[in-house]
Amino acid sequence: xxxxxxxxxxxxxxxxxxxxxxxxxxxxxxxxxxxxxxxxxxxxxxxxxxxxxxxxxxxxxxxxxxxxxxxxxxxxxxxxxxxxxxxxxxxxxxxxxxxxxxxxxxxxxxxxxxxxxxxxxxxxxxxxxxxxxxxxxxxxxxxxxxxxxxxxxxxxxxxxxxxxxxxxxxxxxxxxxxxxxxxxxxxxxxxxxxxxxxxxxx
Amino acid sequence: xxxxxxxxxxxxxxxxxxxxxxxxxxxxxxxxxxxxxxxxxxxxxxxxxxxxxxxxxxxxxxxxxxxxxxxxxxxxxxxxxxxxxxxxxxxxxxxxxxxxxxxxxxxxxxxxxxxxxxxxxxxxxxxxxxxxxxxxxxxxxxxxxxxxxxxxxxxxxxxxxxxxxxxxxxxxxxxxxxxxxxxxxxxxxxxxxxxxxxxxxx
DNA sequence: TGAATACTTGACCGACCGGTCGACTCATCG
DNA sequence: CGATGAGTCGACCGGTCGGTCAAGTATTCA
Numbered sequence: 065x066x067x068x069x070x071x072x073x074x075x076x077x078x079x080x081x082x083x084x085x086x087x088x089x090x091x092x093x094x095x096x097x098x099x100x101x102x103x104x105x106x107x108x109x110x111x112x113x114x115x116x117x118x119x120x121x122x123x124x125x126x127x128x129x130x131x132x133x134x135x136x137x138x139x140x141x142x143x144x145x146x147x148x149x150x151x152x153x154x155x156x157x158x159x160x161x162x163x164x165x166x167x168x169x170x171x172x173x174x175x176x177x178x179x180x181x182x183x184x185x186x187x188x189x190x191x192x193x194x195x196x197x198x199x200x201x202x203x204x205x206x207x208x209x210x211x212x213x214x215x216x217x218x219x220x221x222x223x224x225x226x227x228x229x230x231x232x233x234x235x236x237x238x239x240x241x242x243x244x245x246x247x248x249x250x251x252x253x254x255x256x257x258x259x260x261x262x263x264x265x266x
Numbered sequence: 267x268x269x270x271x272x273x274x275x276x277x278x279x280x281x282x283x284x285x286x287x288x289x290x291x292x293x294x295x296x297x298x299x300x301x302x303x304x305x306x307x308x309x310x311x312x313x314x315x316x317x318x319x320x321x322x323x324x325x326x327x328x329x330x331x332x333x334x335x336x337x338x339x340x341x342x343x344x345x346x347x348x349x350x351x352x353x354x355x356x357x358x359x360x361x362x363x364x365x366x367x368x369x370x371x372x373x374x375x376x377x378x379x380x381x382x383x384x385x386x387x388x389x390x391x392x393x394x395x396x397x398x399x400x401x402x403x404x405x406x407x408x409x410x411x412x413x414x415x416x417x418x419x420x421x422x423x424x425x426x427x428x429x430x431x432x433x434x435x436x437x438x439x440x441x442x443x444x445x446x447x448x449x450x451x452x453x454x455x456x457x458x459x460x461x462x463x464x465x466x467x468x
Numbered sequence: 469t470g471a472a473t474a475c476t477t478g479a480c481c482g483a484c485c486g487g488t489c490g491a492c493t494c495a496t497c498g
Numbered sequence: 499c500g501a502t503g504a505g506t507c508g509a510c511c512g513g514t515c516g517g518t519c520a521a522g523t524a525t526t527c528a
Contacts, residue, residue: 069505087382089291093486103507105489110505114486168385178443179381180289183370193443226440227433227453231460234436238428241380241395250462251429257461258433260453271475295516305477307519312475316516 072110074100080121084173085166088118088180118177118188125173126195133158138202144210145256148203148228152252155236160245171240175233200229223260231255274312276302282323286375287368290320290382320379320390327375328397335360340404346412347458350405350430354454357438362447373442377435402431425462433457 078100082091093114097107111117137150163169170176174195182189203225210216232255239247280302284293295316299309313319339353365371372378376397384391405427412418434457441449 071505086385087291089289089382090386092484094484104487105508106506108487170385171381175439176381179373179378179439180291182443182445183372184288184292189443189445193445196440196443223452224456226449227437227456230436230440230453231429231433232436233439234432234434235429237377237381237435237439238398238432241384241391241398243384243391243395247428250425251432254426254429254460254462257459258456259459260456273475294514296514306517307478308476310517 071100071102071106075102075107075110075117076120076124079117080125080173083118083121083177084170085162085168088177093117115185115188118181119191122174122177122188122191122195126198130198134199134202138206143215144206144213145215147206148255149253151232152248152255155232156245156248156252159236159239159248163243163245169240169243169245172233172236175236196229200225203228218262220260220262224258227258227260228255231258273302273304273308277304277309277312277319278322278326281319282327282375285320285323285379286372287364287370290379295319317387317390320383321393324376324379324390324393324397328400332400336401336404340408345417346408346415347417349408350457351455353434354450354457357434358447358450358454361438361441361450365445365447371442371445371447374435374438377438398431402427405430420464422462422464426460429460429462430457433460 075096079091079096082096082099093107094104096117097104107117111120133154134151137147137154139147142150159169159171174192177188178192178196182192204222207216207219207221207225207228211218211221232252235248235251235255238251239245277298281293281298284298284301295309296306298319299306309319313322335356336353339349339356341349344352361371361373376394379390380394380398384394406424409418409421409423409427409430413420413423434454437450437453437457440453441447
């Protein structure tokens, strides 16, 4: 068939790469259009604004994640705690591949965007927050499972899941600042040592 | 005396606040000049470029930190592990105060800048990396002390120190994305549960 | 007093920003 | 065939960007 134009997809993919590799503010609509081989007018035919594009990029990437290596990592066939190792590994190899290719570690698109835009764009902030929430609930599930199976001592699985996500983002932040994916591999595995105990109520 | 102009200091302080509250790219030289009540020309009398200003802002803030609440947190009079609680507390109150004042959680200036600029400005990246390195060596010292005093079981103090810093940055990232300082308080204390064991060599 | 130096002023520069718009192509369908 | 509408094109808009500069003022020191 191929009768449906792939223009929108080209814009989306180009924007994702550029936003990830640099930053939201640093990448202009014009540049995106050039790389995507699209004219300005076509761009604004598909997206109402740069912010609108960013929303689409986040959705797009979140989908790819959910169906991609996150789905693999949180595969029910893996032992719950092994999933975290898988996740760290995947993050490491991805960052390493990107660095080998472009010379710089791009870090996590969501983390990058979150710190860059969340003080000035409430809509994007909320969307990124939702992405993080969804991610942490995956962690949550696995922790619950690990507790049920007796692989780890009982704890506040929901809060610990958030802590683990925070740690992962922090590790990637540090690795990016050092421009060295190895940091992910050395610090990453400690994610499983994080523990927040249930607060005993009444 | 007061014969020495405070223009440079005004620029520095204004830039710090604006960069911290928004972002590097989002704040222009013109805007900084307006808030600081300084003319463009004067700005470029003291700083050769916006990047040069950013370097000065980072130095400035790192100094304030080192002599401010970081110095307090890592006061030798405190028990080594208590210092981490102090640090988390300080981070929480600071972020909360900022949010109450401006409505938005600014997060960590260094973390913000690191993710924003480190893929496109090698000089700034290196400087931010140095700041993180210095911070993690403070953590390192305290961990060594805690091990020596038998407060915690022996571990790889240097790597664990890095992990703790990563966690702190990650927690602040998540809190900023949720625009809720309470996240710092709920997740923060788990920093002490992070452990990276010494790898047994030979 | 006069010269040197530190600082300030604000107009100005070219480049670029996100976004608009009217003209155009072209596949689809009646 | 003629009509419709999605998609494409690229010139153009006002505004802002980081940065420059010639001219002026204030301070210091001889």
